[in-house]
Amino acid sequence: MRVLILGAGGQLATELGRVLRNEEVLALSHSQADICDADAIERQARPFRPDCLINTAAYHRVDDCEDEVERSFAVNAVALKGMCRVAGALGAVLVHFSTDYVFDGAQRHPYCETDVPNPLSIYAMSKLAGEQIVRRYAPRHFVVRTCGLYAPAGSRSKGGNFVETMLRLAREGRSIRVVNDQVTTPSSARDVARALIPLLRSDHYGLYHMTNAGSCSWFEFAQEIFRLAKLPAGVQPISSAEFRAKARRPAYSVLENAALREAGFPDLQPWQHALADYFRERAAD
Numbered sequence: 120m121r122v123l124i125l126g127a128g129g130q131l132a133t134e135l136g137r138v139l140r141n142e143e144v145l146a147l148s149h150s151q152a153d154i155c156d157a158d159a160i161e162r163q164a165r166p167f168r169p170d171c172l173i174n175t176a177a178y179h180r181v182d183d184c185e186d187e188v189e190r191s192f193a194v195n196a197v198a199l200k201g202m203c204r205v206a207g208a209l210g211a212v213l214v215h216f217s218t219d220y221v222f223d224g225a226q227r228h229p230y231c232e233t234d235v236p237n238p239l240s241i242y243a244m245s246k247l248a249g250e251q252i253v254r255r256y257a258p259r260h261f262v263v264r265t266c267g268l269y270a271p272a273g274s275r276s277k278g279g280n281f282v283e284t285m286l287r288l289a290r291e292g293r294s295i296r297v298v299n300d301q302v303t304t305p306s307s308a309r310d311v312a313r314a315l316i317p318l319l320r321s322d323h324y325g326l327y328h329m330t331n332a333g334s335c336s337w338f339e340f341a342q343e344i345f346r347l348a349k350l351p352a353g354v355q356p357i358s359s360a361e362f363r364a365k366a367r368r369p370a371y372s373v374l375e376n377a378a379l380r381e382a383g384f385p386d387l388q389p390w391q392h393a394l395a396d397y398f399r400e401r402a403a404d
């Protein structure tokens with residue numbers, strides 16, 4: 120399989136590069152290829168003849184997106200029309216990542232792929248538009264919604280990952296306040312990358328939810344991080360209203376990996392196990 124990865128240098132792209140190490144991979148970072156310039160990407164991709172084009176690039180500093188509406192839609196939506204054209208011209212399957220934030224969180228049981236999105240923020244609206252473009256214009260696509268990603272590389276755009284941020288704040292002796300009224304599924308980018316590969320080798324095209332199993336609030340996630348790190352951090356639960364983020368986030372955004380299961384693929388491991396794996400690897404480094 121010949122795989123072109125866009126958004127290289129990001130945490131998910133880095134993990135995809137790892138799990139695809141036995142395949143032929145061309146990974147292009149933002150500075151090498153801007154997804155808003157489809158012609159330039161086609162020029163770079165054509166000699167490589169990819170079977171598959173994976174877009175991990177996004178503009179996803181969620182609060183900044185509220186003020187940067189044009190940039191959000193340019194990167195997260197409009198660029199996807201160009202990616203569909205490039206994938207079509209090269210005869211490649213298009214893989215695109217989206218987010219749990221397409222849902223409004225009013226539901227109190229996990230969201231399936233058939234549930235109707237209702238995004239609460241500019242970021243989420245732009246990501247939903249991007250998904251819809253891919254689903255409409257790329258006949259052979261995998262649109263994969265995931266959530267709460269973390270990996271050793273850390274999110275490039277957000278400047279790290281939640282786990283390392285918690286550990287750093289604890290080391291610095293800072294008071295740590297984490298929202299306890301947003302329930303989600305923190306997901307290991309490594310597990311998501313691993314789960315993508317069998318799907319990629321199949322022709323079960325379509326929309327998928329792909330997260331670790333289970334759910335927790337961000338506060339509960341932080342508690343588990345400190346438990347595994349054996350740190351006596353006094354993390355304080357707060358409400359989203361107290362946190363006063365600019366963008367609204369869903370109070371509940373747990374995703375049911377229903378389509379994956381229906382297509383016969385195994386569930387990802389529980390989030391607690393994935394986090395324990397992360398700590399084991401961290402300790403081994």
Ligand SMILES: NC(=O)c1ccc[n+]([C@@H]2O[C@H](COP(=O)([O-])OP(=O)(O)OC[C@H]3O[C@@H](n4cnc5c(N)ncnc54)[C@H](OP(=O)(O)O)[C@@H]3O)[C@@H](O)[C@H]2O)c1
Pocket residue numbers: 125126127128129130131132148149150152153154155174175176177178179194216217218219264265266267268269273274275276277
């Ligand atoms: N992180 C999460 O918690 C989370 C949750 C749900 C869904 N997702 C989705 O999962 C995907 C991967 O997320 P991630 O956490 O791996 O992100 P990440 O680490 O922040 O990586 C995103 C990459 O996209 C690049 N990029 C931004 N604008 C670009 C452009 N115009 N052209 C080319 N590259 C561009 C960034 O490069 P620069 O930094 O150099 O700009 C960065 O390398 C995204 O689609 C995101 O929306 C993430």
